[in-house]
Amino acid sequence: MLVSTKWLAEYVNTQGLDPKELGEKITRSGIEVDAVIDRSHGMTNVVVGYVKECVKHPEADKLNICQVDVGEETTQIICGAPNVAEGQKVIVARPGAVLPGGMKIKKAKLRGEESNGMICSLQELGIEGRLVPKAYAEGIYVLPETATVGESALPLLGLDDTVLELGLTPNRSDALSMLGVAYEVGAILSEDMKYPEAGYTESNEKATDYLSLRVDAMSENPMYVAKVVKNVQISESPLWLQHRLMAAGVRPHNNVVDITNYVLMEYGQPLHAFDYDRLATKEIVVRLANEGEKIVTLDDQERTLKSNHLVITNGKEPVALAGVMGGANSEVHDGTTTVVIESAYFASGTVRQTSKDHSLRSDASARFEKGVDPNRVIAAAERAASLLAELAGGEVLAGSVIVDELDKEPVEVVVSPDFINNRLGMKISLEEMTSILTRLKFDFEAANGFLYIKAPTRRQDIKIEEDIVEEIARMYGYDEIPMTLPVGESIPGGLTSYQAKRRQVRAYLEGAGLYQAITYSLTSKEMSQKFALETAPVTELLMPMSEERSTLRQSLIPHLLDAVTYNTARQAESVALYEVGSVFLGETESGLPHEQEHLAAVIAGKWVDHSWQGERKAVDFFVLKGVVEGLMELLGLSKELTFERAIVDGLHPGRTASIKLAGEEIGLIGQLHPSEQKTRDLKDTYVVELNLAKVLNKEVEVLYHEPVSKFPSISRDIALVVDSEKEAGELQAIIQLSGGRLLKGVHLFDLYEGEKMEPGKKSVAFSLTYFDPERTLTDEEVVNAHNKVLKALAEQAGAELRG
C-alpha cells in the first residue's frame, strides 16, 4: 500500500510530522513502513511553460524548435516529443534542474540550435511508465490550460509529496485504504478522524426504475448495492485526482474509472462501473458461472469459467468476473452517458479461487480476498455517486438497488485488564487501557473488572482476547515491557544420546581432516537413487521448479561428488567433505516417506602433503576405511564391524565393500568408478555412506575398564604364503577362531606381492599377541596355541609358513 502523506492529511491531522518521523512511528506501533519515497526526488527549476511557437528543426526531422514562455522570459527549447504543439501548457525543466534519473539540465546546442531546457514527460519526472495516462505514455505531458505559467510544476502534479510504502502483513487488510491508515495514524497520534464528504442532489427518477437486481448466490455475494448515475460526461479527471491515483500506484483512465479507483483507495471497498446502455437488459443477476461459460475481460482476454466462479450478468451473459475484473462488453467508454456503480461484498474464498484460476490479481481482488469492511459497502457507493456528480456532471438517481443479507455486527471481545497484564508481564492501569481503546476508536465499556469491546468491522483481525492484548501492547509500546525469564518447574535441558553422539561423530570426522558440507535434499530424478543403500520408491514433488530439483535424494553421495567437482575445477588439490543429512525412502504408514539420517564422506586428491620432509600420499581406499574404523571405535562398535567385497553401480568393482555391523549391512565404501570419474572430471575419488541412524541407535556395552595386567604379553610373528586371491580378512578370521582364549590380538603388519614370490602367490605377515591377565605364560603354552593357529591356517587357507 502506497500512502501519500498529503492525501492522508485530509483525513487525520498528522501534526506536521516529517514523513520519516511519521513512518517510524507507524512502524514501531504495528505496520512496517518499508520505504519513505520523496516524490519530488529533490527536483528544482521545473516550471509550467507555454509553447508560443513550435516549428520543425531544419536539420532534424524529429526535433521541434519551440519558443516557450516560462514566466520570466520566453526561451528557445528543442523538443523531440511527437506530441508537442503550439498552445500547450507544458512542464519545463530549466537549466540547473536535476531530474530523478540524475540528468542535469544545461543550456545546449542541438544540431546548431540553442536549447535552454527540456520539455518533460512524466517519466522524466520519476513517474513509472505504467502509471502515466495512456495519452501521454509516448510523449511529453500536457498540463491543463488553467496552469499558471512560470510557477513550479511540482505541486500541480502532486510531486511535492512524500509517499509511505507500507509492507502489510495479511492480518492488517484494514490498512489497505487511506481511511484505514488514517485510523491507525489517529490512534498513534491521538487525533480524530475527518471523514470524506458524500453529498449530492438526487434526481427525481429512482434507480430502481432503471435497474432490477437478483442475487442467486447469497453465500458468495451476501450484499450488492448499485447506484445509477445518468448524463455523465466522460473526460480526463481533474489533475489532483489523477496525481493522487498515480501516487497510490494506479494509472488514470477517465473520470468514471478514476472515481471508482479513487474510492477503492479511499475506503478499501472495490467498486465497478458498468455502461448502463451496454448492459442492455436493465437487469443485473449475480450467479455462479456455468461450467465452460466464457467472458472477455477488460484486458481483452477470453476466459473460460468454472462453476465455482462468481459472475455478474445482465440476466443473459456475464458482464464481469465478480470482485476480480469487469467484462469488455459492459466497459465504460468515451460515449458512455449512464453508469451503474457496483459496490458489493464478495466472499473472500470465491474471489481467491477465481483470481487464482485465472492468474488475475487486481487491487479489487486483493481486498476481497482479505475481507472488506461490511459497513463501508454503502458509504463507498455514496461517495462514488457524489464524486460522479461533482466531477463528471452526473445526475444521481434516487436510492440504490440493493440486495443485503450481510451480517454487519461487530465481534464482541470480553477481556479483563488482569489477563492483559498477565500475558504481557506488565502493570498497565485500566485508565491507560481505556485511553488506548479510545484512541483506536473501538466501542467499549468497562464494567465488573472486564472490558467489553466491540471490535470495529474495519478491523477483521480483532476476534479474541489476545488480539486486544496486542492492541494494548503495541500502542503502549513494546519498549515498556520489562525483561524477565520464565519461572516455574525447571526441566533439565540437554542433548539426547543420539544428538550428543552425532556431535561427536562430526567432531571426529573434522578431527580426521574432513570439512562438513551441506547440500540440497532435492535432486533430479535420475540422480535420486544413485548410490542408495536400499531400494525404495522415490518421493517426487508435484510441481517442481526444475527437473534438477524434482526428487528427494536417497543418497548423500551425488551432491557431495558435485561439490568435489566444483572444488577440483577451482584448483583444490585435495577435497575431503562429509555430510550428515536425511535421505527419503519409500513411504511409511502415515504417508510420509521414511526419513533416514545418513552420513557420507568423499575424499579426493592428496591425503598427506608434507613435501619438504618427503611425506606425500594420495588418498586411497584404506585412508577412508581407516576413518570408518576409527569412527566405529569411537562409537564402541569396532568389534562388530566387517567389510565385505561388494558390487555397487557407479563404484569401482574391485575397490568397493559393503560395511556391516554384526552382519547387518549399514553402509558402503569404495572408489568411484573410473568411467564415472571421467564424466565428472575427477581423479581418484573415494566415497562412503553409512546409515547413521542405525549406527547411532546400536546398543553398545557399558564402558567398564579392564585392570591393567602386571603380567607380560608374548608376541609371535608369522609370515604366510597364500594364493593371491586369499583375503586378509579370511586369514585373520581363521587366526582369531583357532587362537584360543590366550590369543588377545592379531595385527597384519606386512604384505608382499611381487617378483620374489612365486606367481599367483603373496606373502602376508601377522603379529599375534598371547596374554593371560592372571599370570605369566609359559613358552610351552604359547607354542601350543600358536601351533594350532598354524595348523588351522594350513588346513583352511592352504597357507604355508614362509621360511
Add this chain to the structure above:
Amino acid sequence: MEAQLQQLKEEALQKIEASQNVKELNDVRVAYLGKKGPITDLLKGMGKLPAEERPKMGALVNLVREEVTEVLEARMTLLQEQAIQEQLEKESIDVTLPGRPVKTGNHHPLTRVVEEIEDLFISMGYEIAEGPEVEKDYYNFEALNLPKGHPARDMQDSFYISEDILLRTHTSPVQARTMEAKQGKPIKIICPGKVYRRDNDDATHSHQFTQIEGLVIGENIRMSDLKGTLSVFAKKMFGEDREIRLRPSFFPFTEPSVEMDISCFKCGGSGCNVCKKTGWIEILGAGMVHPNVLEMAGYDSKKLSGFAFGMGPERIAMLKYGVEDIRHFYTNDVRFLSQFHRTEV
C-alpha cells in the same frame, strides 16, 4: 724421585692441556692416573725408599696426583661442555620451516551458528527437538492456525508432494508434534532443521535453508519472559552491549506477534551499511503462542501460555561473518568452508 715426579706432573698437565676431546682426555687419565700409570708405579716404588722418607714422599705423590686430577677434571668439564655444544650445533634446525600439518576440517558455518544457539538454550534448560522434513499439511499449517485457504499461506509458497504432504516450510511443525506428544505438560525446546520454500535461488533466496525455533509453554509464561529470553540470546550471540527492541508483526501461530531488532553490532547504532543506516538489524520473529495452536494440541489455553520464536541461521551467519550471498552456504567451496576453522569463544 722428586724430580721424576715433577717431570711427570709437567708432562701430564701438558697432555691434559693438549687434549681436544673427552676421549683424548680419558686416555690421559688412564695413562697417568690409571692403575698401570706412572704415578701408581711411583707409589708402588716407594717401598724402596728409606722409611723416614716415605711419608713425605707419599704426601708429595698424593699432592701431585690431586693436582693433576683437579686440572684434568676441570679440563674434562670444559671438554664435555664443548662436546655438548658441538652436538647441539650439529643438531640445530631451521625452526622457521613449516611444521608437519595436522589436517583437520571444521563445522559448516551454519552448523556452527546452530550449535552455538543450541548450547546457549541448553544452558537455560531447553531440549533439542527434531522432526521430519517432509511433513503433513496438518502439522505444517493447520495445527499452527493456518487452515486451508488462509491468506498467510501465500507467504510461504511450498513444495507439495501430494495434496496433504509437503516439504516443511518452517520448523514449526516440530513444535506442533512436540506439543501433541507432551500432552499438556510444560515444554522448553529448540527446533533446528532444514526447511524448503518455492523460491528461485539467488543472493538472498534459497529454496532450501535452515531455521531454528524455540518454544516455551508453562503456567503464566509472559511476554516479558520472551523479551528477557531474547535479550539473553542477543547478548550472547552478538555481544554483551547489544540492545533489543520489539516491533509488532504478524504470524498466524502467535498473538501478539513481534519482530526483534538488535542494535547494530557493527556501528553500535549510529548507522552503517550492515544496518542500512537505521542502527537496528532485524534478527527474528516471535510471539505468544496463539490459543488456537495450544487448544489444537490439547493444551488448555486458559491455564497455560507460551512463547515461540524463530530465526534463520543463514541470516545470522551472513550478518556475523559478513557473507553476502546465501548460495555460498550450499556450494561447499572449500575456500569458503575452511574459513570457519578457528574458535571464537
